[in-house]
Amino acid sequence: MQFQNKVAVITGAASGIGAACARNFAARGARVVVADLNADGAAKVAGEIGGLGVACDVGQEADVDRLIAAAEEAYGPVDIMFNNAGVATGSDPLSTDIAVWQAQWQVNVMAHVYAVRAVLPGMLERGSGYLIHTASMAGILTSHGNLPYAATKHAVVGLAEWLSITYHDKGIRTSLLAPLGVRTPMLGDTDSPFARNAAGPIKEPEEVAEMVAGAVEDERFLILTDEIARTWMSFKDNDLERWLTGMRRLQAKIESELEA
Numbered sequence: 001m002q003f004q005n006k007v008a009v010i011t012g013a014a015s016g017i018g019a020a021c022a023r024n025f026a027a028r029g030a031r032v033v034v035a036d037l038n039a040d041g042a043a044k045v046a047g048e049i050g051g052l053g054v055a056c057d058v059g060q061e062a063d064v065d066r067l068i069a070a071a072e073e074a075y076g077p078v079d080i081m082f083n084n085a086g087v088a089t090g091s092d093p094l095s096t097d098i099a100v101w102q103a104q105w106q107v108n109v110m111a112h113v114y115a116v117r118a119v120l121p122g123m124l125e126r127g128s129g130y131l132i133h134t135a136s137m138a139g140i141l142t143s144h145g146n147l148p149y150a151a152t153k154h155a156v157v158g159l160a161e162w163l164s165i166t167y168h169d170k171g172i173r174t175s176l177l178a179p180l181g182v183r184t185p186m187l188g189d190t191d192s193p194f195a196r197n198a199a200g201p202i203k204e205p206e207e208v209a210e211m212v213a214g215a216v217e218d219e220r221f222l223i224l225t226d227e228i229a230r231t232w233m234s235f236k237d238n239d240l241e242r243w244l245t246g247m248r249r250l251q252a253k254i255e256s257e258l259e260a
Helices: 016-027 039-049 061-075 097-127 147-170 193-198 207-219 229-238 238-260
Strands: 007-011 031-036 052-055 082-085 129-134 172-178 220-224
Touching: 007 061, 007 097, 007 220, 016 031, 016 039, 016 052, 016 082, 016 207, 031 039, 039 052, 052 061, 061 097, 082 097, 097 129, 097 147, 097 172, 129 147, 129 207, 147 172, 172 207, 207 220, 220 229, 229 238
Parallel strands: 007 031, 007 082, 031 052, 082 129, 129 172, 172 220
Antiparallel strands: none
16 A cells, blocks of 8 residues: 555554654655644644644543544545554563553553444445554563563454454455564663563664555565564474573573662
């Protein structure tokens, strides 16, 4: 799909990957709706690109419905729905409160469902549309330290695969973004034990935005931000027991560095 004159809605777009993609898509000719819980940040990015900024709590279906209604009122039917907003609160299953699990489930998974429910009927009627879902390599391989994040991102991977299988032949394209380390507020300290040992080479949001745009134009499903991710995926596919052993060793190393 080409971006010229397409209507694109991007959640979590006040900063990081979302903001970089908003600028990139707009530069390619798209009319971009910048959505974020941070209303001022959304308005700022929208002002830079001549787009529409909308305050939105993506964990609430009514808010997502209002977002899509605002986009359609301003620009017309949504061609590209980029479900990018996410949170990474939480830790292990014993110390993470159930309320944290529920909040992360709402933002990391149900927000995608709400958006699909809002835009998919129109896309199917028109016979075209594009759904982009930000997961993480944590959703393909897993992650150290944060169980709710790993579990919810696995759910996003399953959701995106199902949508691609079910609706591709009906004209709906789907892409899954699975980044490694990207210099965003979510990653935090890039010199932390996690970032040094498990996040891989740190990319800039603008690099990732270019990868996302290229994948949309090529209509490719999986978007990886570094070739090392493919190597790690092959380790898991080829010998799961050996991969698990290696991940346990890496967990022990991270814990040791955190205690030092």
